[in-house]
Amino acid sequence: MKLIVLHGPPGAGKLTLAKRLKSALGYNVLHNHLSVDLALEVYPEFGQDDFFDFIDSLRSQAIEKACQNKMAGLIITxxxxxxxxxNVVKKWESIISDYGGSMLPIYLDVSAEVLAQRVENPSRNGTKKVQCPDLLHTLLGENQFVAIPNENTISINxxxxxxxxxxxxxLEQVL
Incomplete structure (x- = not known):
């Protein structure tokens, strides 16, 4: 199985591109908010207690199940x-490797200015995605949203x- 890991900060366009890749490749999409939204239903607030461990466990289980089901590929945002x-990404790579597959990390590199415009896009309304430039600015200051350090990582501005x-x-990189 090929695991395509589309990663980048909030507003980078991960889900938008994942949907297009799904259409082109026929791979299913495990997008970030499937697991985050599920966790928000069983935790009082974002990040509380072992919130992130729970999310990581859900994603790892889903990747392993995709391998067991012999899927050709999976896109994760x-x-x-x-x-x-x-360590989470290393675990995913280990799971994929155990089943004879490969992982292709693709980093969506976007400037803070463009991200601030994108998070206000009406397509984000009604979701639990970041929608406020001030919150985005805080998240960018608190986190290192960088390319996964892997010899296969592709960075696209x-x-x-x-x-x-x-x-x-x-697609040129995947095919």
């Missing part, structure tokens, strides 16, 4: 934080790319 998520061109660049 993720706000990778170098300070807290390196999407500041000025339309969805179609960003998808094409990713």
């Amino acid at each position: 993720f706000c990778f934080d170098l300070n807290s998520d390196l 999407t500041n000025a790319l339309c969805e179609e061109n960003a998808t094409r660049l990713i």
